[in-house]
Amino acid sequence: MKQIVRTAPQMGEALRRIRRADQLTQAELGQKMGVRQATVSRLEAGERGTELGTLMDALAALNLELVIRPRAQGQGSDFEDLF
Amino acid sequence: MKQIVRTAPQMGEALRRIRRADQLTQAELGQKMGVRQATVSRLEAGERGTELGTLMDALAALNLELVIRPRAQGQGSDFEDLF
DNA sequence: TGTCAATATACGCTTTGGCGTATTTACGTA
DNA sequence: TACGTAAATACGCCAAAGCGTATATTGACA
Numbered sequence: 001m002k003q004i005v006r007t008a009p010q011m012g013e014a015l016r017r018i019r020r021a022d023q024l025t026q027a028e029l030g031q032k033m034g035v036r037q038a039t040v041s042r043l044e045a046g047e048r049g050t051e052l053g054t055l056m057d058a059l060a061a062l063n064l065e066l067v068i069r070p071r072a073q074g075q076g077s078d079f080e081d082l083f
Numbered sequence: 084m085k086q087i088v089r090t091a092p093q094m095g096e097a098l099r100r101i102r103r104a105d106q107l108t109q110a111e112l113g114q115k116m117g118v119r120q121a122t123v124s125r126l127e128a129g130e131r132g133t134e135l136g137t138l139m140d141a142l143a144a145l146n147l148e149l150v151i152r153p154r155a156q157g158q159g160s161d162f163e164d165l166f
Numbered sequence: 167t168g169t170c171a172a173t174a175t176a177c178g179c180t181t182t183g184g185c186g187t188a189t190t191t192a193c194g195t196a
Numbered sequence: 197t198a199c200g201t202a203a204a205t206a207c208g209c210c211a212a213a214g215c216g217t218a219t220a221t222t223g224a225c226a
Contacts, residue, residue, distance in 0.1 A: 002150055002151070002152050003150065003151040003152075004148055004149070004150055005148065005150070005151060006139070006142065006143070006148045006149070007139055008135055008136060008139050011135070011139075011149070011151075015151075018151070025201085025202060025203085026202075026203065026204095027202080027203090035184075035185090036184070036185065036186080037202090037203075037204095038184080038203090038205080038206095039183080039184060039185085040203090041203060041204055041205085042183080042184085042204095043135075044203090045204085047183090048134065048135065048136030048139075049136060049181095049183060049213090050134070050135045050136075050183075050184095051131065051132050051133070051134060051135065051183065051184080051213090052091055052126075052130075052131060052132070052134065052135050052137070052138055053091055053131030053132060053133075054135070054183090054184085055135055055138075056089070056090055056091050056094075059089065059151075063153060063154050064151050064152065064153060064154060065087055065088065065089045065151075065152060065153075065154045065155070066087070066088040066089070066094070066149050066150065066151060066152075067085055067086065067088070067149065067150040067152065068085070068086040068087075068088060068094075068097050068098075068101070068142075068148075068149060069085055069148060069149075069150065070146060070147060070148075071146050071147060071148045072148070108171085108172060108173085109172075109173065109174095110172080110173090118214075118215090119214070119215070119216080120172090120173075120174095121173090121174080121175080121176095121214080121215090122213080122215090123173095124173060124174055124175085125174095125213080125214085127173095128174085130213090132183090132211095132212065132213065133213075133214095134182095134183090134213070134214080137213090137214085167226100168225105168226090169224105169225090169226085170223100170224095170225095171222105171223090171225105172221100172222080172223080172224095173220100173221075173222070173223090174219100174220080174221065175218100175219080175220070175221085176217100176218080176219075176220085177216105177217090177218090177219105178215105178216100178217105179214105179215080179216095180213105180214090180215080181212100181213085181214085181215100182211105182213080182214100183210105183211090183212085183213090184209105184210095184211090185208105185209080185210085185211100186207105186208100186209095187206100187207090187208105188206080188207095189204100189206075190203100190204080190205070190206090191202100191203080191204070191205085192201105192203070192204080193200100193202075193203090194199100194200095194201085194202095195198105195199090195200095196197100196198095196199085196200105
C-alpha cells in the first residue's frame, strides 16, 4: 500500500506500519540502520528534530524509496490511493 | 516531473530543481519555511545531518508531498518514470 | 569582462540529536 | 491478570544544526 506523507508524524507512522509488516522490532531495524532502538523510536514518533540522514537510512533498510510530487487535493488522507 | 529519491543528496537536488521551477531563491524559500538562506543551502546540498523538520517545512512551502513505496528495480534513476 | 544577484561559507553561541547504558512503561498473549 | 517482549524515556557526553550577522564565491547577463 502506497503511503502519502506531508508531515514528520505521518512519516513516522508510515515507517512504523512498514516496519511491522516486515516483522522487525525497532531494535532490529536500528541494527540494520546503524542507530539505536531509541533513535528509531524518535523517528517513528515524528519528532521534528530527527536527522534527515536517519530517515534515509530507515528507507534504505526497509528497501523503500520516495517520490516527490505536487500535493493532491484533499487533506492528505489516503483518499488519493483510490486512483 | 516525478522525482524519485533514495538519498539525501538526491533529495536536495530534487528540491533545488523544484524551487527553481517555482522561480524562488533560497532566501525566499527560507522565508516561507522560517529558516535562513544558509539552511536551505545545506538542505539542497544533501547534508545528512539536516533536520527532518527542515525537509518537511520545505515540502510544505513548495506544496509538495511524499509517497513512500518499495524500491523499484534499477539504480534509482528516472528510469521507472517510463512506466 | 565588469557588475549585481544568488549561493556557499564562516564565527561564536545555544540547543538538541544520537551515543552508551539502563530503566520504566506499555502490550500482546497465555 | 501475571509475564515476557517491545517500545518509550532518562542521564551525562560529544558533535553538530540552525541562529544572527557577514563575507566569500559563483554565475548569469549586459
